[in-house]
Structure formats: C-alpha cells, structure tokens
Amino acid sequence: MTELLEEAPPVDERSVGMTETHHSTLFEPPSELRLGCRSKFGPVTVAWETYGELSPARDNAIFICHALTGDAHAAGWHANAKKPGWWDGFIGPGKGVDTNKYFVICANILGGCMGTTGPGSINPETGERFCRDFPVITVGDMVEVHAELVRSFGIERLLAVVGGSLGGMQVLEWAARFPDRLDAAVVLASAANMSAQGIAFNAVGRRAIVTDPQYNAGKYYGEAGPRYGLALARMVAHITYLSEASIERKFGRRLQDSEELAYSLLRETEFQVESYLHYQGKRFVERFDANSYLYLTKAMDYFNLADSYGSLANALGRTDAHFLVISYSSDWLFPSSQSREIVRALLERRRHVTFAEFDSPFGHDSFLIDVEGLEKMVVPFLHRTLETRRKKESGVSRQESGEKPSE
Amino acid sequence: MTELLEEAPPVDERSVGMTETHHSTLFEPPSELRLGCRSKFGPVTVAWETYGELSPARDNAIFICHALTGDAHAAGWHANAKKPGWWDGFIGPGKGVDTNKYFVICANILGGCMGTTGPGSINPETGERFCRDFPVITVGDMVEVHAELVRSFGIERLLAVVGGSLGGMQVLEWAARFPDRLDAAVVLASAANMSAQGIAFNAVGRRAIVTDPQYNAGKYYGEAGPRYGLALARMVAHITYLSEASIERKFGRRLQDSEELAYSLLRETEFQVESYLHYQGKRFVERFDANSYLYLTKAMDYFNLADSYGSLANALGRTDAHFLVISYSSDWLFPSSQSREIVRALLERRRHVTFAEFDSPFGHDSFLIDVEGLEKMVVPFLHRTLETRRKKESGVSRQESGEKPSE
Numbered sequence: 001m002t003e004l005l006e007e008a009p010p011v012d013e014r015s016v017g018m019t020e021t022h023h024s025t026l027f028e029p030p031s032e033l034r035l036g037c038r039s040k041f042g043p044v045t046v047a048w049e050t051y052g053e054l055s056p057a058r059d060n061a062i063f064i065c066h067a068l069t070g071d072a073h074a075a076g077w078h079a080n081a082k083k084p085g086w087w088d089g090f091i092g093p094g095k096g097v098d099t100n101k102y103f104v105i106c107a108n109i110l111g112g113c114m115g116t117t118g119p120g121s122i123n124p125e126t127g128e129r130f131c132r133d134f135p136v137i138t139v140g141d142m143v144e145v146h147a148e149l150v151r152s153f154g155i156e157r158l159l160a161v162v163g164g165s166l167g168g169m170q171v172l173e174w175a176a177r178f179p180d181r182l183d184a185a186v187v188l189a190s191a192a193n194m195s196a197q198g199i200a201f202n203a204v205g206r207r208a209i210v211t212d213p214q215y216n217a218g219k220y221y222g223e224a225g226p227r228y229g230l231a232l233a234r235m236v237a238h239i240t241y242l243s244e245a246s247i248e249r250k251f252g253r254r255l256q257d258s259e260e261l262a263y264s265l266l267r268e269t270e271f272q273v274e275s276y277l278h279y280q281g282k283r284f285v286e287r288f289d290a291n292s293y294l295y296l297t298k299a300m301d302y303f304n305l306a307d308s309y310g311s312l313a314n315a316l317g318r319t320d321a322h323f324l325v326i327s328y329s330s331d332w333l334f335p336s337s338q339s340r341e342i343v344r345a346l347l348e349r350r351r352h353v354t355f356a357e358f359d360s361p362f363g364h365d366s367f368l369i370d371v372e373g374l375e376k377m378v379v380p381f382l383h384r385t386l387e388t389r390r391k392k393e394s395g396v397s398r399q400e401s402g403e404k405p406s407e
Numbered sequence: 408m409t410e411l412l413e414e415a416p417p418v419d420e421r422s423v424g425m426t427e428t429h430h431s432t433l434f435e436p437p438s439e440l441r442l443g444c445r446s447k448f449g450p451v452t453v454a455w456e457t458y459g460e461l462s463p464a465r466d467n468a469i470f471i472c473h474a475l476t477g478d479a480h481a482a483g484w485h486a487n488a489k490k491p492g493w494w495d496g497f498i499g500p501g502k503g504v505d506t507n508k509y510f511v512i513c514a515n516i517l518g519g520c521m522g523t524t525g526p527g528s529i530n531p532e533t534g535e536r537f538c539r540d541f542p543v544i545t546v547g548d549m550v551e552v553h554a555e556l557v558r559s560f561g562i563e564r565l566l567a568v569v570g571g572s573l574g575g576m577q578v579l580e581w582a583a584r585f586p587d588r589l590d591a592a593v594v595l596a597s598a599a600n601m602s603a604q605g606i607a608f609n610a611v612g613r614r615a616i617v618t619d620p621q622y623n624a625g626k627y628y629g630e631a632g633p634r635y636g637l638a639l640a641r642m643v644a645h646i647t648y649l650s651e652a653s654i655e656r657k658f659g660r661r662l663q664d665s666e667e668l669a670y671s672l673l674r675e676t677e678f679q680v681e682s683y684l685h686y687q688g689k690r691f692v693e694r695f696d697a698n699s700y701l702y703l704t705k706a707m708d709y710f711n712l713a714d715s716y717g718s719l720a721n722a723l724g725r726t727d728a729h730f731l732v733i734s735y736s737s738d739w740l741f742p743s744s745q746s747r748e749i750v751r752a753l754l755e756r757r758r759h760v761t762f763a764e765f766d767s768p769f770g771h772d773s774f775l776i777d778v779e780g781l782e783k784m785v786v787p788f789l790h791r792t793l794e795t796r797r798k799k800e801s802g803v804s805r806q807e808s809g810e811k812p813s814e
Contacts, residue, residue, distance in 0.1 A: 037670035136670040196654045196680045200646045203681040204639065207688075210675070211635035213620055228618035232611065236643050239607045244739065247603045253711060261709055263444035263543040265701055268617070271708065273603045274610040281614075294672055301678065302668055304660060332651065332739065 014092045015084065016051040016099050019076035021115055023047050026148045033145065036138035036302075043124070046149050047072045047115025048107035051091060052099035054155070059389055061155045062097055062382070063146065064106040065163030065170035068237075068296055069288055071114035074106035075099075089371040096375035102159065102382065107149055109142040109170070111296050113289035116145070120221060120289045132218035137295060139166070139303045143173045147181065157181050159386055162378075164188035164367035165334065166296070169303045172316070172342070176309055179319035184385040186324045186378060188367040189331050191338035192312050192345070193304040198333060201240050202297040205233030209290045218291050230290045231281030238280045243330035243363030251276060312341065317349030322388075324381045325355045326374070328366040354381065421499045422491065423458040423506050426483035428522055430454055433555045440552065443545035443709075450531070453556050454479045454522025455514035458498060459506035461562070466796055468562045469504055469789070470553065471513040472570030472577035475644075475703055476695055478521035481513035482506070496778040503782035509566065509789065514556055516549040516577070518703050520696035523552070527628060527696045539625035544702060546573070546710045550580045554588065564588050566793055569785075571595035571774035572741065573703070576710045579723070579749070583716055586726035591792040593731045593785060595774040596738050598745035599719050599752070600711040605740060608647050609704040612640030616697045625698050637697045638688030645687045650737035650770030654680060719748065724756030729795075731788045732762045733781070735773040761788065 027033045027042030035041050049072045054061060064074050064087065075091035077084050085106075090096040097104055108116035111134070119134035126133075150158060161174045161182050168190020175185045194202075209215055212229030220226060239247070251273035255261070262270050269275035309315035316323075323346055327339035336357045346353040358373050360366035367374065434440045434449030442448050456479045461468060471481050471494065482498035484491050492513075497503040504511055515523035518541070526541035533540075557565060568581045568589050575597020582592045601609075616622055619636030627633060646654070658680035662668070669677055676682035716722035723730075730753055734746035743764045753760040765780050767773035774781065 132672060136672060193660060195651065196658045196660065196678075197646065197649075197651045199660070199678050200654060200680050200684055201643075203675070203678070203684055204643050204646070206672075207642065207675065207685075208615065208639055211639065212618075232615055232618065232639070235611045235614065236608075239604065239611070242604075244602065244604045244742065247607060251603045253600060253603065253606070253714075265539060265543060265613075265705060268610070268614065271603075271606050271610070273607050277607055277610055278614075298672060307660075335651065 012092075014094045015088065016076035016092050019049050019051065019073065019078065019085070021047050021049055021072050021078075023115060024149060024152060026145065026152065033141065033148075035135055036140045037136050039135055041135055044110060044117045044145055045115070045121070046107050046117075046145060048105060048149060049073055049075075049085075050106075051075050051104040052102050054103040054153075057393070058155050059157075059159060059393065060101065060386060061103045061105060061150070061153075061158050062160045062162060063150060063158050063174075064091065064097070064104060065146075065161060065167035065174075066106060066109065067163070067165040067167045068300065069284070069293075070167070071112070072106050072108045072116075073114075075104070087368065087371075090374060096371060096378045097162065097382070098379070101386070105150065105153070107146050109296070110145045111137045111142070111292060111299065113292040118289065119218070119291035119295055129221050131221070131291060134291070134295060137299050139169050139173050139299055140177060140308070142299070143170050143177055146170070147174070147178055150181075157183065159389065160184040160186060160382060162186040162188075163190070165190055165364065166300050168334075169300065172305055173303075175319045175321055175323075176305060176315040179321070182319070182321045183389050184322045184324065184381065185319075186326075186381070187339070187342060188326045188374070189328055189334050189364055191334050192306060192315070192342050193338075194301050195334075195338065199301045201236060201333075202301055204236055206294050206297060208232040208236070209294060215290065220290070226290045227285045230288065230293060231278075231285050233293060234284035234288075235277045235281045238277060240333045241363060241365045243332065243361055245330060246361050246363055247273060249361070312345035313348045316342070316345050316351065320351070322381075322385060323351065323353040324377060325353060326367070326377060327355075327357045328360045328363070328370075329357055330361050331364045331366060333364040419499075421501045422495065423483035423499050426456050426458065426480065426485065426492065428454050428456050428479050428485075430522060431556060431559060433552065433559065440548065440555075442542055443547045444543050446542055448542055451517060451524045451552055452522070452528070453514050453524075453552060455512060455556060456480055456482075456492075457513075458482050458511040459509050461510040461560075464800070465562050466564075466566060466800065467508065467793060468510045468512060468557070468560075468565050469567045469569060470557060470565050470581075471498065471504070471511060472553070472568060472574035472581075473513060473516065474570070474572040474574045475707065476691070476700075477515075477574070478519070479513050479515045479523075480521075482511070494775065494778075497781060503778060503785045504569065504789070505786070508793070512557065512560070514553050516703070517552045518544045518549070518699060518706065520699040525696065526625070526698035526702055536628050538628070538698060541698070541702060544706050546576050546580045546706055547584060547715070549706070550577050550584055553577070554581070554585055557588075564590065566796065567591040567593060567789060569593040569595075570597070572597055572771065573707055576707065579712055580710075582726045582728055582730075583712060583722040586728070589726070589728045590796050591729045591731070591788065592726075593733075593788070594746070594749060595733045595781070596735055596741050596771055598741050599713060599722070599749050601708050602741075602745065606708045608643060608740075609708055611643055613701050613704060615639040615643070616701060622697065625701075627697070633697045634692045637695065637700060638685075638692050640700060641691035641695075642684045642688045645684060647740045648770060648772045650739065650768055652737060653768050653770055656768070658683060719752035720755045723749070723752050723758065727758070729788075729792060730758065730760040731784060732760060733774070733784060734762075734764045735767045735770070735777075736764055737768050738771045738773060740771040
C-alpha cells in the first residue's frame with residue numbers, strides 16, 4: 001500500500017523547502033479571549049507556519065484552516081521528517097496556492113495538540129495540565145484565536161481563507177465573524193452545520209475514548225492513556241473519510257499476508273482493509289491526544305452557523321467576500337447537499353459564489369487527495385481575487401489622491 | 408421517540424398470537440456437522456418456531472432466515488413480552504407471509520446466542536462453555552444446520568426461503584447448496600459477498616469488544632463481560648443500518664432534555680441522536696452475547712458466494728428456484744449495486760428473477776420497517792410460486808397415474 005511507504009523526501013522544485021513551526025502567545029493579561037461558552041480564557045499559545053513573502057502592501061496573505069487532526073505544518077519539510085506537511089501537494093511554488101505569489105499562513109487550532117493551547121497544555125493557574133478543566137470550545141473560538149494571530153502579523157485583511165472539512169467550517173465562521181477581513185473564502189468538502197450522522201459517528205468515537213479504562217477521566221498524561229479507545233475512534237472515523245467505491249477498489253476482499261481464510265478470530269487483521277484500519281488507528285495514537293479529540297469533535301458537533309447568526313443567509317450575507325465552494329460526489333460525510341445549502345444562502349443575499357461538485361472517487365478525503373482538480377479551480381479564483389483587490393485599491397488610492405479612476 | 412415506547416400487546420387480528428420457541432438437537436453421534444473450516448462439529452441444538460399449518464402434501468413450508476442479531480422468534484408474542492417477534496409486521500394471517508396459507512419456520516442461527524448452539528453454549532467434551540474454542544463458522548454452516556432441521560420436520564422441499572441482510576446471504580447459500588430443496592428465494596437488502604466497507608465496520612465492532620478489558624479473552628460468562636465494547640460495536644453498526652436522510656429527519660440537531668448547548672463534555676447524550684445511540688447500545692448488551700457477535704460478524708465477512716462456487720453464476724445457476732431480489736435506494740451498507748450483481752448472475756444463467764429497488768428512506772433497516780411495500784411484492788410472488796408448484800405436482804401425479812394433463 002503506497003501510503004505505508006516512508007521514503008526520503010523527493011526532490012521537488014515546487015516545494016516550499018524546509019519549514020519550521022513558530023509559536024506566538026496571544027490574549028495575555030489584561031487581554032483575554034471571550035469564548036462561545038461565555039467564559040473567558042487566556043493566554044493562548046498558537047503554533048503557526050508561513051510560506052512565501054508578504055507583499056509590501058500586505059495584500060497577498062492567505063490563511064489555511066486545517067481539519068480535525070491537522071496542524072500548522074501544511075507544506076514543506078521539517079528536519080528529519082519522513083513526510084511533508086499535510087497539504088504539501090496543494091501549497092508551494094507554482095502549486096494550487098502559489099507561494100511565489102501569496103503569503104500563506106497556517107496555524108494549529110485552539111483545543112488541538114500540535115502546539116496551540118489545548119487540554120494537554122499546562123494551566124497557568126494550577127501548574128498542572130488542563131485535562132478536562134479545559135473549557136468546551138467552538139469553531140468560533142478557533143477562528144477568534146487565528147484572527148488575533150493574523151492581526152499580530154499586521155495583516156488587516158486576508159486575501160483568502162481556505163479550508164476543507166472542519167477547516168471549511170472555520171472558513172465559513174471567518175466570513176460571518178470577520179466579514180471585512182477577507183476578500184475570498186474557499187470552502188471544501190464542508191458544511192454550515194454538522195449533520196446528525198456526523199454527530200453520531202463523533203459520539204461513537206468519543207464513547208470509545210471515555211470508556212477506555214486508561215482514560216482515567218482525562219488525567220492520563222505520563223501514562224499509557226486511552227490508546228485502544230483513541231485508535232478505535234480513528235478507525236471508525238477513517239471509514240467515514242473514504243468512499244465505499246474507493247475502499248472497495250483499494251482493498252476489496254483481498255487478504256493480508258495469506259492466500260486462504262484463516263478460520264480464526266485471533267487473526268484480527270486478516271483482510272487488507274482490517275490491516276489498514278488497525279495501522280491507521282495505531283499511527284494516530286502516536287501523534288494525537290485523546291482529550292483534544294474529544295474537544296475538537298465536540299466543537300464540530302456544536303457548529304451551526306444558521307443558529308449562531310439567525311439564519312445561514314444572515315451569517316453569510318454579512319460579507320462581500322467571493323466564495324468558492326467545492327463538494328465531492330463520493331463524500332457521504334459532508335455530502336454535496338450541504339454545500340448546496342451554503343450556495344443557496346449566498347445566492348439569496350446576491351453574493352458572489354462559484355460552486356463545483358467534483359466527481360472524485362475518494363470520498364471526504366478528496367480535498368486532500370485530488371489536489372490537481374482543486375488547483376484548476378483555485379488558481380484562477382485566487383488570481384482574480386488578487387487582481388480585483390489591487391484594481392480596487394489602486395482606484396481607492398487614486399481617488400484618495402484626487403485622481404479620476406481610469407475606465 | 409416512538410421506538411422507546413413499551414406498550415401492552417395491541418389487539419391484532421393479523422397476529423399469529425402466542426408463540427413458543429422449541430429446541431431440537433441435531434448432528435448427534437454418529438452423525439456430525441462438517442464445517443466450512445473443514446473440522447467437524449456436533450451435536451447442535453437449534454432453537455426454532457413455526458407459524459401456520461403444514462399442508463398434508465408438505466408443500467407450503469417457508470423458511471425465514473434472520474439477520475445478524477435476530478432469533479427464532481420472528482412473529483407473534485411470547486408470554487410477558489413487551490414486543491412481538493422481530494418480523495411480526497410481515498408474518499401472520501393475511502400478512503406478507505400469510506400464515507393462513509403457509510407453514511412458516513424460523514430458527515436461530517449456528518453461533519448465535521438465542522437458543523442455538525454458539526460460543527456461549529456448554530462444550531459437551533469439557534463441561535465448560537466453548538468461549539473462543541467454538542469453531543469459526545460460515546454462512547454455509549448456518550444453512551447446513553437449518554437444512555437438517557427442515558429435513559427433521561419431514562419437509563423435502565421448501566416453498567421458499569426468505570431473508571434480509573445476513574438472512575439474505577443465507578437465502579443465497581440455500582439456493583447454491585441445496586438447489587433442489589426450494590422453489591423460491593427471496594433476498595432482501597443483501598449481497599453475494601460482504602463489501603470491503605462492511606468488513607471495515609465489522610472489524611471496528613470486533614475491535615471494540617476484544618479491547619474491552621472485561622472481554623478477558625472471551626471467558627467472561629458469569630462476569631460483567633465486555634459491556635462497553637459490545638455497546639460500542641452496536642452503536643457503530645446501528646449508524647450503518649440507518650440512512651443519512653432518515654437519521655437527519657428523525658433527530659437532526661435536536662437536543663435531548665435541554666433547550667441550550669451544555670458546553671460540557673460530561674454530557675455524553677446532549678444531542679438526541681447521541682441519546683438514541685447510547686440507548687441502542689445499552690439495550691443490545693442486555694440481549695446479546697459478545698462472543699456470538701464476534702463469530703457472526705466474522706461469518707458475514709467470510710461470505711463470498713462467487714469464491715465458494717467458482718463464480719456467482721455457477722453458484723446461483725445450480726437451482727431452478729425463482730428469485731425475488733429487493734434492494735433499497737437509501738441502503739448504503741448493502742447498496743443496490745450488490746443486488747444487481749445477483750440479478751446479473753441469475754440472468755446470465757437464464758434463471759427466473761424479479762428485481763425491485765425500493766425508494767425507501769430507512770436505509771438498510773428498510774426491509775424490517777417498510778413491510779407494506781414488501782408485502783405488495785412478496786404476496787403475489789409466493790402465491791404464484793405455490794400455484795406453479797401445485798400445478799406441476801398435480802401434473803406429475805396425473806402423469807404418474809397414467810392420466811393426461813389437462814390444458
């Protein structure tokens with residue numbers, strides 16, 4: 001299976017090269033973060049990376065929102081890493097998000113476990129890890145933190161905010177919460193609210209974690225922790241990221257390391273698809289924190305833009321940003337119907353939106369896999385956005401200096 | 408939620424009334440059951456029920472194959488029960504399988520935990536429960552046991568074998584294994600092999616059970632047992648039995664016992680869909696044995712008719728039985744494409760098959776829920792089957808007695 005191969009970094013002229021994760025501390029006293037749950041929180045450390053150069057006019061910044069288990073390391077290579085950043089196929093010189101033209105920012109989300117403050121971080125008030133004393137957070141809180149980070153870079157208005165899945169939810173929240181701070185929104189394989197089926201799968205994952213005796217009410221740091229539960233949560237989630245067709249094509253009923261059925265229940269990874277899922281579960285446990293998984297899936301479940309802003313049209317009608325909405329025909333976790341809802345709300349308010357349903361076979365994960373298809377839509381969309389912005393701003397500055405804008 | 412209501416048995420003129428589960432012991436020495444795994448097994452106790460009257464010619468017997476977690480109690484009421492048999496809407500006087508006309512048999516499957524020998528039964532050789540010493544069984548083994556039961560009733564040829572899901576797999580196996588012992592096969596929401604996605608979900612369920620510390624390598628009888636693991640397995644399976652649309656319509660994002668979000672991770676059943684799943688898991692643990700769940704899901708995963716008989720056409724071309732194949736548009740666990748495969752194989756061998764894809768919203772569970780739609784197809788199908796058989800047999804007996812068959 002190709003995804004199990006771990007090779008040396010290939011020579012790639014379209015790579016951003018070596019990158020490093022940086023950390024900023026925001027919301028230090030007396031400032032504080034007002035959370036969706038109405039309590040206050042801070043300080044918050046945020047892990048972030050940037051690629052490309054910020055233009056002197058600071059008008060070419062694109063913020064990348066990562067999905068449930070992503071991190072700030074979206075592109076390029078870390079020292080001694082076996083794999084590049086999680087969206088390396090899409091971000092780089094000459095790629096879908098072209099770092100020759102754009103200044104790209106990606107940051108780990110609040111509640112995560114990849115450098116940004118989360119339940120595994122030290123609570124400065126107690127000197128102990130937060131564990132379950134960490135507040136329940138929302139997608140709005142994640143965006144609030146990232147908006148503050150962007151502000152700290154001296155960027156008032158982003159050229160675009162881009163993300164898929166939970167990342168797409170953040171993009172929508174950016175548009176609703178900071179309508180004047182983005183020119184464009186790229187929403188991939190996402191939805192304006194979590195579906196009941198999505199909540200159901202998340203609930204199963206959380207249940208697997210909290211019923212693992214090693215979970216110990218969230219106080220497992222320094223111990224083995226709920227390894228079985230977290231692996232199980234990942235296994236079930238991973239199935240929902242693939243399509244029935246892609247899982248059939250990729251594995252079918254092929255056996256792992258055997259020509260014949262074993263007729264044994266002890267052989268837990270008899271079929272290739274079982275082996276693959278077990279491997280995914282095991283690998284996930286090595287890199288992800290169970291408490292973060294609980295908090296972040298809960299934030300997804302809570303996400304409901306229509307409810308937060310009265311209606312979806314109200315939420316999205318606040319901004320003049322141009323939208324690019326993309327769904328995938330084989331995505332059954334975030335089906336196209338949910339993208340169409342977003343498009344309908346935008347059209348209701350006569351906003352500018354481009355919508356495409358891609359006929360990709362890879363299910364929900366398509367936005368991570370089919371980067372070539374994405375590139376074809378995103379490159380001209382971002383190009384137009386930057387052109388429009390520069391035209392408008394040169395018009396504004398001419399007007400400000402008393403010149404008549406040319407036709 | 409209506410399915411949580413537990414009411415007194417309603418007065419129902421179309422009910423088979425009070426029923427009782429009987430037990431037969433088969434494969435007693437020197438006879439024995441040759442299993443698919445090539446080892447031998449016996450004796451086997453089988454739990455069964457019958458409804459209606461066997462005709463003097465013994466030509467009106469219909470065998471009902473139950474699905475993964477079903478049992479012999481398909482119709483009518485047990486004393487003090489709160490619910491009727493699992494397919495009571497479909498089996499009874501004047502119903503889809505009309506017990507005024509047909510003699511209906513239903514029996515618990517081998518490996519189960521509802522009266523037929525399974526991993527929780529006593530191993531006569533040791534006086535202890537089998538636990539994981541129970542052999543790994545196949546759908547073929549289940550059918551072999553039920554065929555022997557039918558034989559023990561003095562019935563040489565069934566009018567029909569009927570089942571959905573794993574029950575439908577048994578129907579297909581009946582047709583392939585005992586081609587001369589049935590006039591008709593009714594295959595609902597099923598497949599000639601388990602899909603890779605289906606195997607994946609089953610693997611997750613099994614993993615939840617065996618990683619529960621209370622599982623204790625299968626030796627948990629008399630103890631609490633893997634309650635959390637088995638409940639989790641059921642929760643994830645239950646999602647796959649519903650459609651995205653039905654779960655959305657039934658629960659949406661409605662909260663349980665609250666008007667507002669709790670912003671707490673301790674509230675595990677905040678959304679109605681969470682509450683529903685938790686309830687389903689809890690209830691399942693009360694009635695089902697975890698070892699049986701492991702063995703039966705493994706049998707499903709192993710099921711591959713094409714592989715067992717060289718090809719699907721070979722498997723199904725052995726019988727002259729008439730087929731009724733029904734799939735459901737919203738069933739994503741056993742999608743219509745899998746039913747079409749069965750139909751194609753039958754047509755390739757010029758066999759008689761009626762196929763319908765029902766536009767039911769209830770997902771895989773549709774065959775248990777939409778019994779009215781089913782009735783419309785099944786009633787005339789069974790009627791024609793019986794007519795054809797009786798015509799043929801009266802022709803045969805006239806011919807045997809030297810009479811000329813009338814036109």
